[in-house]
Amino acid sequence: MTATPIDGKAFAADLRARIAREVVALAARGITPGLAVVLVGEDPASQVYVRSKGKQTREVGMNSYEHRLPAETGEAELLDLIARLNADPAVNGILVQLPLPAHMDEAAVIGAIDPDKDVDGFHVLNVGRLATGQKAMVPCTPLGCLMLLRDRLGDLSGRRAVVIGRSNIVGKPMAQLLLRDSATVTIAHSRTRDLPQLCREAEILIAAVGRAHFVKADWIRPGATVIDVGINRTEAGLVGDVDHAAAREVAGAITPVPGGVGPMTIACLLANTLTATARANGLPDPEGLTP
Numbered sequence: 001m002t003a004t005p006i007d008g009k010a011f012a013a014d015l016r017a018r019i020a021r022e023v024v025a026l027a028a029r030g031i032t033p034g035l036a037v038v039l040v041g042e043d044p045a046s047q048v049y050v051r052s053k054g055k056q057t058r059e060v061g062m063n064s065y066e067h068r069l070p071a072e073t074g075e076a077e078l079l080d081l082i083a084r085l086n087a088d089p090a091v092n093g094i095l096v097q098l099p100l101p102a103h104m105d106e107a108a109v110i111g112a113i114d115p116d117k118d119v120d121g122f123h124v125l126n127v128g129r130l131a132t133g134q135k136a137m138v139p140c141t142p143l144g145c146l147m148l149l150r151d152r153l154g155d156l157s158g159r160r161a162v163v164i165g166r167s168n169i170v171g172k173p174m175a176q177l178l179l180r181d182s183a184t185v186t187i188a189h190s191r192t193r194d195l196p197q198l199c200r201e202a203e204i205l206i207a208a209v210g211r212a213h214f215v216k217a218d219w220i221r222p223g224a225t226v227i228d229v230g231i232n233r234t235e236a237g238l239v240g241d242v243d244h245a246a247a248r249e250v251a252g253a254i255t256p257v258p259g260g261v262g263p264m265t266i267a268c269l270l271a272n273t274l275t276a277t278a279r280a281n282g283l284p285d286p287e288g289l290t291p
């Protein structure tokens with residue numbers, strides 16, 4: 001049996017349409033959400049993302065502020081820009097594109113962002129809020145994966161989930177969100193022993209490794225829901241972390257790359273910007289955009 005494709009692109013388009021309607025409702029109160037994206041350096045992949053974020057931000061009716069700084073910008077200058085964005089009432093969300101050039105202290109830069117404008121959810125205060133079950137800004141990629149999983153499976157409680165990858169931006173927050181939904185979560189990484197056997201236990205398998213075709217079809221439990229977070233540029237084009245062509249013959253449902261998690265990440269960035277704007281104005285959180 002061939003797996004059901006999980007159409008992240010279509011889900012993300014729906015989500016953006018909902019967000020656009022909320023933006024119209026805010027306009028009646030004289031409020032326009034604003035998202036500031038900061039890019040340091042000229043990494044070509046990052047430039048593509050930043051351009052695409054700016055375009056989608058404007059399409060849902062929000063204001064987009066793009067700040068491009070040369071790679072050799074000093075950390076103090078970047079911190080100065082962040083301080084100005086923190087103080088600017090027209091800016092509700094701030095995203096500093098990662099990775100930063102090697103001479104910058106990533107933790108210090110993220111730590112300088114106002115946690116209430118931290119639409120990436122990377123500030124330690126938001127990490128701690130998520131971990132302790134408080135209202136937080138939740139990282140976009142894991143939030144997008146959670147939305148796809150709930151849509152496919154409904155209640156996640158009691159489900160066995162394996163997350164491959166323990167990064168601060170994907171693996172760890174993904175595991176926190178699954179745990180919040182009462183899944184039984186295992187986090188795997190490069191030191192995990194017998195990863196194929198562990199994966200075979202998973203009803204939900206999340207691959208966030210960064211290696212093309214890393215997860216093989218015979219690691220997948222028949223009928224499992226597989227979420228492929230990987231973005232790997234190869235000679236054959238953009239591919240995920242899962243050997244997709246073979247895996248779809250075993251899985252129950254699987255996200256493609258491209259067209260799966262990637263578009264959800266950007267839609268969730270807009271969702272977080274809307275949530276941050278609502279909170280900044282003392283309004284209730286918009287329905288269905290927060291975990």
Ligand SMILES: NC(=O)C1=CN([C@@H]2O[C@H](COP(=O)(O)OP(=O)(O)OC[C@H]3O[C@@H](n4cnc5c(N)ncnc54)[C@H](OP(=O)(O)O)[C@@H]3O)[C@@H](O)[C@H]2O)C=CC1
Binds near residue numbers: 209
């Ligand atoms: N679709 C989207 O919107 C997004 C996609 N991505 C993509 O997701 C992927 C992961 O990103 P990110 O989390 O930032 O990557 P990192 O490189 O920060 O983390 C990769 C993780 O994979 C683990 N890993 C590496 N090799 C193995 C192995 N042989 N066996 C088991 N685990 C292994 C590492 O383990 P260890 O900790 O032990 O080193 C690490 O925890 C990348 O392809 C990235 O491009 C990222 C963000 C958004």
Ligand SMILES: Nc1nc(=O)c2c([nH]1)NC[C@@H]1CN(c3ccc(C(=O)N[C@@H](CCC(=O)O)C(=O)O)cc3)C=[N+]21
Binds near residue numbers: 259
């Ligand atoms: N502060 C910060 N926040 C991030 O969220 C962040 C970041 N830094 N650095 C880089 C990663 C990566 N990331 C992606 C976003 C969209 C797609 C995406 O839209 N992908 C399309 C394909 C796009 C293409 O063709 O390249 C898809 O999968 O269909 C992919 C990856 C966000 N990241």
